[in-house]
Amino acid sequence: MLTKQVYFLSRRTYCSVVNLASDIKNARPFSEIPKISFLKVARGNLPGGKYYKKSMREIQQLFYEEYGSIMTIPPMLGRPQFVITYNPEDFETVFRVEGNWPVRFGIESLSYYRTTKRPEIYGDLGSLFVSHGEKWSQMRSIANPILMQPKTIKRYLTQIDNIAKEFIELMRKIRNEKSEMPGDFSNYINTWSLESVTAVGLERRLNLFDENTKDENAKKLIKGIRDFFEMTVEYDGKASIWKYYQTKGFKELLNVYDTLTDVIMYYIDLAMKEMNEENSSSDTEDSVLRKLLRADKRVAVVVVSDLMLAGVDTTASATLNTLYCLAKNPDKQEILRQELIEILPDKNTKLTPEKIRNLPYLRAVIKESFRTLPIVSGNARMTTKDVVLSGFHVPANTHVGMQPLFAMQDDKFYPNAKQFLPERWLREQTEGCPRAGVSNPFTFLPFGFGARSCIGKRIAELELETLLTNIIRNFKVEWHYPDMKIKSTFVNIPESEMRFKIIDV
Template structure:
């Protein structure tokens, strides 16, 4: 049976790799054609050096006390530069960080994505590259991971993990398991909310972080960490603490002026320690899971193994790297998205009621189970998720390095130039989404057979998971985790917000700047 499953995996892998190569080859051919068309235009375009933008000194001074952007959020800084320089401008390098172009035109987004080539290049987190190459090459020397690998190395890694990660079937088998995590979170809400007011405690954001880590660890490492109980073990506590610390320090070291590239600052050392904790604990948990798989009786082996088991059969080191990448990619992004959606539903009770009616059709009782079949019948839930990602996406936009010499808004953009596509700003403009300030899930639904209104926007504006060969490999898992939790919460509670409008701040992600004081009132059946 094991031999049969391995052969099936190899066959699937062969087809997946063939598809990946075919897609890449077709895209590369299209890029060649585009390149021929653009060569003369590129030579006639305005030189890259003339792209408007502040100097390094001017930009750095604007961030200091008394400066125009002192303590301003990333959105405010970007919007301010757009007003000063237009829809295309250059952010300079500071203290060794990379120089990049920011554009606010969807036509530019399309040009960048359509010319990115067979192996798209995206900027990496220098601190993580340092840790993986200098500190732990024993784990990451062979596989840098999806976020840090480039070129052929990235292509081979992506081809290897696609059969386990990218197929719809891979996600569906986890719905019952992830539903148990969501149900446990509902019980947790009942335990921690105020018995009189039904308001969540001030640390509710941390509770959402624990849910996110519990869910992603179940998928990435085939393990329940027990974070949704009062007495989770020290190892699980260390893992979530290190994960939160790493995300906080990312912003300080990667996106703010920092001297860590010249000498090892205290924050840099803290970040390395957080990486080390995450790596060691993750590897320990994966080895335990591997031992479980190997020691099962032959007859009890699953005909449809999970992500970790599939990856371990391919390469144990690859499995460890992918699991750690999933933790980093799926922790704060999913909890941030859930936070936004809960808030928008609380502020729009009519939309929440519409969603609840839909959820009640598949969960007639609070203890009804979510299944692969009934999860197909939640179009309004998916529309709510899309609308929340439009209004407040977890990240500011997509970034790619130009795959070839291209022209954007009349300017030369040399191959390799990092380009930030500020889609998050365009998504909130009436020009692209009428009444953009309103939470309108209906804009994503067909009306009387007609195309959904949101489809009239430029197709390259709303790409929350990226586009092309390098789009997020965990997209299906993230959507499934979020939809499962929201369905469970809406089925059990009326979500309310009785405080001033919740503000969000951008670190590495959009995160709430205030306490998440949601009220969760029981639904009376």
């Protein structure tokens, strides 16, 4: 039997190689891919130019309208040549051949900072975001069994639920006479996200909702994370001269990295000190931080730092986007509330793994909000072998940026794409509602794909599901202002004042 399985696997692999070779032979040459010139990019980014002060999302829209489903961007100022594709079939092709050690073009300024400016902390490991090869594989092989197992993360449900319930009380305190949230509600959500991720990553509470807690480090961290996403767009997302000359702005980015490193290390050192002073119980021994520290202290520092760096703004923005979608679609909000009432007849009931497992409409709502208001713009990989993308031969070692935004808004892939329809994600199909992902599942990859998928996925899902459950079970959420505006950096962040109206139910 084993011989047959190996035979069929080998035959399938052989056929794939033969088909790929045949496709390449019949493909159009790489040189014929529509391209934008270096001069046009340079002119477009000058004051008055087509791309001047445009967001990443706006620039991608302009590219898509002018060049179609695939294009190339020339190498410039230390950045490699890039193929940009908006075709989901190309996404699948790239992901299917990425191998065990996928390579992607990442935030190079972060790698530079960690390996050259603070090697005493990070060594030569860099970051899970930007490291590649054996070093990256070493970190993921340690982190994956700890962070990607639902059972490991679900042990934090009680604590995350307590944090969510405290946040509900905070929402009651900060609403005004119109029952609206303050204009800076985004900052409160960021505070909740930081409180939650540190509860998992550092197994400690910061108590940021307590009016008597004056934690300046938390304020520095939240501001630093926002500055990180905004500034790296300029120095990593666009052409920049920092590799040749460090401008004043780039030095400010390095200062941001210093602040983030110092604050995160303060929290990590504090957590380690507390653990050393405690008598370890079997329960605490199972914690994320303890497991990482037992495996490798340097890897623990990198992984926890990355979780805090990448897990605050992203989860906070996803939460705000989902609340906005529900506020704009009160009929869907009411369907969700009825599901929650069935599971939680008493709104003060503690969540359990069994209860949260039985909330399919909640998960459908979150997926649909990810589709309509995606948190990240796309994924990137370097091809490991020659491939054919949109009919063109793309050689190995070519950087490819995959942009699913327009496919997710296309009726061809998502019928009635402009409508917010959580039902499209339900396993049991709703009559008259189109199913999601039938045409091509690679149009929807909010946490990435394969070996380099988001390491914090399980934590983010737990935080999102828990807070949304508590908010919708306690409040009817309304929106009475113009449509929400999005600020597009490496993460798409709500730019509007998030003045939700909340009514007790």
